[in-house]
Structure formats: C-alpha cells, structure tokens
Amino acid sequence: MRNTTRRYINGYILLIPTLILIVTFYLLPFIIALINSLHTGMPGHYELNGLWNYADVFTSSRFWNSLWVTTRFTAVSSIILFFLGFILAETLVRRKIYFKTFSSASILLPYIITPAVAILIWQYMFHTDAGILNHLLGLIGMEPIGWLRRPDSAMRSLIAVQCWFTLGYIIVLFASGLQAIPASYYEAAAMDGAGYWRCSRSISVPLVLPTVVFVLIMLLLAGYVNSFTLASLLTGGGPIGSTEVYMLYLYSIAFGNFDIPLSNALTMILFVLMFLFSIGVRSLQKRLFSNLY
C-alpha cells in the first residue's frame, strides 16, 4: 500500500469515534425530527400527515409573529451591540484610559453572571409598582412606565437587557481582533498626520474584518437561538406575544401543547433559515476577504 493511501486510511480510522458521536447525536436526531415533522399525533401513536404541519405553521399568525419578534429583536440588538461593542473595544485598546483593567472587567461582568439570576434582578428593576427604575423616574417627577406591561416597551426592555448582557463578550471579541493589529501601523499613520478617527476608518476597520464575520454570527445566534432564556424568564413571551421569540414559541408547542410533530416542523424551518443565513455570511466573508488578502 502506498504511503499516502495508508495515511488517508489512518486518518479515517481515527475519525470513526467522532463520526459515531456526530451520527448518533446530530444526524440521526435530525433525520428523526424530519420524519416526525411529516406526522401527527402523540409519541407512540403517530400517523402520516404529509406536509400539513408545514401548512399549519405557515398559516399561523403566531408563527409569523414569533418570526417577526425574533427578527426585530435580533436586528436591533445586533446593530446596537455591533457598533457600541466596536467603539468601546477600540477605546479600551487604543485610548489611554484610567483604571483600564477595572473598566474591562466591569464591562465583562454581566456576561459571567448566571443568566437566570441576572434576568430575575432585571425583572425586579423593571417592576411597574416596585421597581427601582420607576422609583428613579419618580424622583425627577416623571410618571411610572409599564416597562414590561406594554408590548412596545417590553420589547425595548428585552433588547436593553440583551445588550447589557452581551456587550462585554462582543467587546472582548473585537478587542482580540484589534490587539492583533501592530501598533506600528497606527504610529506610521500618526506620523503622516492621521487623526484618531482616520486611523479607525483606514486601519482598525479593514483589519478587524475577519473578527466582524465571527461577531455577526455570534450576534445572530444570540438573537435567534439563545434569546429563549431571556424572553422566557423576563416576560414569558408577553404581553400578548409581543416578546415571544421563535424558540419560546417552539418550546411552548413542544412542551406546552405536547405537539412534537409540529415542533419538529418548526425546528426544520429554523434549520433552513440558519442554513440560508450561513450561506449569506459565507459569501459575505468571501467578498470581504478577497479584497483584503
């Protein structure tokens, strides 16, 4: 046997344990979920239902509402986190500020607090009658706000908590990208008379692009998939479904209504959405990096 062939066989043999795990825990469940999504009934008593589950999903106003809520939540929180994260990361990396370590640690602190605890504290703070936010508003003569009681303000509150919670992580990601840029680039630009913002635009932004793609993926995952804990604990998806994100809807169909086939159909739809998104990010990545390198 030739050496190269032997090397390939060796490689594949070493992959077998991982492949077993991937097939058992990813591929098989995926196939089972796909098959289940074409059925109806309770586990153990399934009947073939064709594409009716998908038809039910696409004609359900609750599905479109949850998709819209999630998209809005993800878009707004991502935009805020992206720009704020970049600006603060650059400030921390490039500016000479006092208590730099303390500031960095403070910004990251929310991310290392147990989410359930942090969200419950926010819930108390947002309380209309007993929350500290309305108490502070009262001190300056303002009327209390039903932070979580009104659909529009509930969504804003949710986005605010998401930003508070995720900002530190986004800053760390951007900072790691910015720290990889040699200081000599900035020094050379400064000698040529470039100011802070010019350096940001012409050095930091282009050279941090590889990190940007990763940050975008993280932000979209946080919005579409990880928003469940936040929405579930802070508002329970209310009021009137105004904060019912996609995963919360899926969870309620699976564990509230016991409708496993329908929840599997929702999972498949989410999979397609994420797949399309991955293709989009990949093509964006190619376009951005082909010019860069």
Next chain:
Amino acid sequence: MKRAIMTAGLLAAMCWIAFASGGADAAGKAEEGGAGDFVVYWNTNHNYDTYQRIINDFVAEKGLDLDFQVYLWPDMRKKLLINFSAGEPVDLIEVPGNWIAEFGANGQVRDITAKINGWPEKSDFLEGTWAETSVGDSIYGVKIHHTAMALFYNKELMEGADLNPESPPATFGEFKNALVKIKETYGDSVAGFIFDSDAGYFANFLQSGKNPYLIRDNKIAINNPEAAATMTFLRDIISEDLVQIPEPGANYQASRRLFLEGKVAMMISGPWDIANLANNAPDIDYGIALIPSLEGTEPRGGVAGTGLTISIDSHKEDLSWELIQRLTSLEAEVAATQETGMLMPRKSWATDPRIQNVRGVQEFKPVLAAAVPFDIDAAVMGLTELRGDGDLFVKLYQQLLYTDIPAGKILEDFETAGNAAIKKKLR
C-alpha cells in the same frame, strides 16, 4: 497504523460499553415486571406526611424499591412528555384532574374503568369528580383532592376600611365599593385586589354567566353578554387603579406573597394556600367566600384539585391500583385534611366529624357546591392552547390586563381563534 487501529478500537469499545450498559439496565428493569423500582411522581407542594407514610408502608410491605420524584407542575409536564415519548413507565402519577382526561384521550395513561366500576367505594366519590378523570365512558384516574377557587380576604384590612369583615363582597357592585373604600383608606400602600399571574385564576370570573364552560358542543362558549359585561367591569377597576395587576412573566408566588405581607386585601386562591397562610402568616385573620359575580348571575368558580393515574407503560398496574385505593381511602383523606386543610372528593369525608372544625372546610362547602370544570372539554380534546393556562387563553387575559381593546373584541378574537383550533383538531 497499528496504533491508530488500537486507539480507534478502544474509543469505539468505550462508546459501546457506555451505550450498552445503559440500554441493558433499562431493558432489564422493564422485563422484571413486578420487581424493581416503583416510580411515583408527586407534586412538590402536596408531599404531605400522610401520603409519605402510606407510600412508604406500601413499598415496604410489597418489597418494592421506591423511586419517588417530586416536581412542580410545569417541570412534571415536561418530564411526563419525555417519559411518554420514550415509553418509560411511571407507576403512579399525581397530576391536576384535567390532565388525566387529556392523557387518557391521548392514550398515555391506563384505562382503569373495569377496576373503578368493580370498586364498591366508587359511589362514595362525588359524581362530579369523575368528569375530570374520564373521557366518554372510560375512566383513567381517581381524584385525590377535590377543590375549588374562592375569594380570600383579609378581615383586618376590610374592617380598617369600614367594611364588614363578616360580609364579603358578593356582587361586582359590592366588590367595587370595597375596592374604592380600601383605596380611600390605605392609598397606594394596600391594593384592594390582586389579579393572579396565572390566567386560570381569572377564568373564575367568566363562569358566572348562563354558561360556565369554555367549550360547549365543540364551539367556544364564553363569547356571551355576561362574559363581555364581566370583562368590561374588570377592565374598569384596572383602569381606575383600584386593583393591582401582575407583571408579564411574574411567577405564581408573587401575588400570594403580597397577600401574606398584608399589602393586598383580597385574592383568589384555593385550599392549597391554607397551609401556606398558617405557616407563613399565622397572624393574618382571613375569610373565604364565593368569588364576586355580575349582578343577576349565579356565583360560580372553577373546579380544581389533583388525581392519581397510571402511565400506559407501567408494568405494575395492579400494585398501582392498590396504592391508589390506600391513598384515597377515607382515613387517608381525613388525615391529609387534618394535616393541611386540603379538601377531598369523598362524600363520607364531607360529613366526617373529625374534619368539620378544620380551617377552611366549612367556608369551602358552598364554594365547592358551585364549582364547575371550566375547561374540561379543552383538556379532553387535547387543546392545551385553549385551557386556562394555554396560550390563547393567556392572550385573552393579557389583552384585558395590558391593552385598551374593548372586551367584546377580545372575546370575539378569542372565539375565532379558539373555533379554528377546535376545527383543526376535529379535522
């Protein structure tokens, strides 16, 4: 090459051992039938000494290993779904009454009709208790607690607001009068009434009309003038800031805590809170009464309480049935009532002299007599989204609490969405 094959082989063997040992254990237990673990699921808040004693004596007598697991309702529901899906046996389950009908309709719990019909004690249970554990002529469980929701009111706060503590509000007019007086007396420090975060508690208000049920003849039945007038009244007292409303996402305990702290004069609850009040606020002098209703209508409330059932995959049906009989015996009921104040489904319990002086028993008698299982049809049809804690009903409740949408429109929207859900189910 040799090293690679050995490493891969070792890892594959480890995976196989891990999976095979788990599988063999489960299969072994399933095949044993009479022996092995006796799996019992129980609600955390109902884990009374009386039941513990009966269950422990039973498993000791039968030589069983007890696997006793306690859960809060939402967690138990998730766990049961996994058990039903995986075919894992649970030999005895304590669940809300209407879950039994739902599980029975889905074929997830045992049909014990023959056992119940051959049981001489059956006639001692209140007739209405079987409605929640049956689907058609098939019976799937036995109720262990038979309760209803009522108005709990703080007598001291009522007296302080110049209201007669022995004459709680019965109609909406009297209710509003009490709320106004409480507001005038205590300002913002005490709320007259608190709505619960659980929409099922609000459902009681809708039951006083001509129709006390959510669904009748496969159609939504609560879009009627009495329900619209009721919701309009409730909207008025909310907008006039006479009551406190919950935050979305607030937990069940939030409103209870305020009542215990004396910051709320009235709330809706059931006998399950009697022990809570005795343990955590023994100084509060409270009364229990029928929930206020619209003038000219009959006061009613929702039936509550839990029942015992056996999962379809249990291999110990006869043992489970024997334990059900012991847990629902008159002696067990009396002991549990004496321990906690819980109300029970037996007729002989209601007349037993040993429980007549237990706190809550006398006050709940008229409440129980007026109680009706509001959403039983939704449970039987498997329409969980329409039940008191279901998504559509929660939406109706939240529209009342947090929006200005007219009551008639809210009910109309609910009727449209509910009828569509029923139609889809019957498809």
